[in-house]
Amino acid sequence: MGEANMVEAKVEAKDFSVKKVFRKPRLLPWGRSRAAAKIEVEEATAEALAARMLGVGEARLAARQNSAERHASRKRSLQLHACVLPGKKYHYFLSHKKTHSKLGRQPESFAMALHDSQSSAGFVGFFDIDDLKTITPQQLAEDVKMSCAMIVVLHDETCLSCWCQLEWKAAEFAGIPFLCIVDAHNVSRTTVLEQVQQWSSHLMVHQWVSYIDTYRHDATRQITEWLHEHCALKAMNRQFTA
Structure with missing residues (x-):
């Protein structure tokens, strides 16, 4: 093999090693399952938290509505007592x-x-x-x-x-x-x-x-x-x- 050919072979080998080093690692099947499960858990947790916050908001709204209804009922009661x-x-x-x-x-x-x-x-x-x-x-x-x-x-x-x-x-x-x-x-x-x-x-x-x-x-x-x-x-x- 000539000297030029030897240099070209070394360069190709070097390029191949670089590509090999910087290639994106592939997840094994079990690794992908764990990652998907983790994402599902995080999404479920976020949904539960949102539902809980929504429930608290609805409870507060219901309490305000009940209070308003009681106030309206008392007001109507006073009006009825007065309206004979x-x-x-x-x-x-x-x-x-x-x-x-x-x-x-x-x-x-x-x-x-x-x-x-x-x-x-x-x-x-x-x-x-x-x-x-x-x-x-x-x-x-x-x-x-x-x-x-x-x-x-x-x-x-x-x-x-x-x-x-x-x-x-x-x-x-x-x-x-x-x-x-x-x-x-x-x-x-x-x-x-x-x-x-x-x-x-x-x-x-x-x-x-x-x-x-x-x-x-x-x-x-x-x-x-x-x-x-x-x-x-x-x-x-x-x-x-x-």
Whole structure:
């Protein structure tokens, strides 16, 4: 081999060694798996952190919304307390028969639950269990007249109550609107309807509310909306036009 050829061979060998030194290293299959797993872990951690921060933000937003709703509810309650028609003391008079031959005192508990739900909504109602005094028929009739509306809790023995009959007569004489609530969970609505039809048509002017445990929230909402329409709005309009 000539001297020139030997020099050229050395240069080629040198270039090959340089290329070999600076060639990008290749990851073995197990190395690539570890790297991918590491990236997946980092991404999952970042997603979890973002979700946690989002959850905290949503919780704070929900808390602010709940606080605003409570404030609005308190404000509405104060407005309702203030908005009773002139000459009236109550938004509603709650008429009910306390006992039942088979259900015991369940009707009283049922009526009390309805009264409490409307009190929480800001309405002021007359419920005789709240008054620890002996009520006379004359006083009862006066309390009916002092109410803007009457809520009647009905079961299949309510029409037998002399006290309820007295309350209904007083309300009809005073021109007070009725809203009837049927305990449809325990009695037949059809049976109660037939009884009331024989007694007074005044109780059937407004659509009845059927109360069933499964849909109790919907029934409560219907009562609240009816009271707001027939009591609160009338009082507000009266104040506005006065």
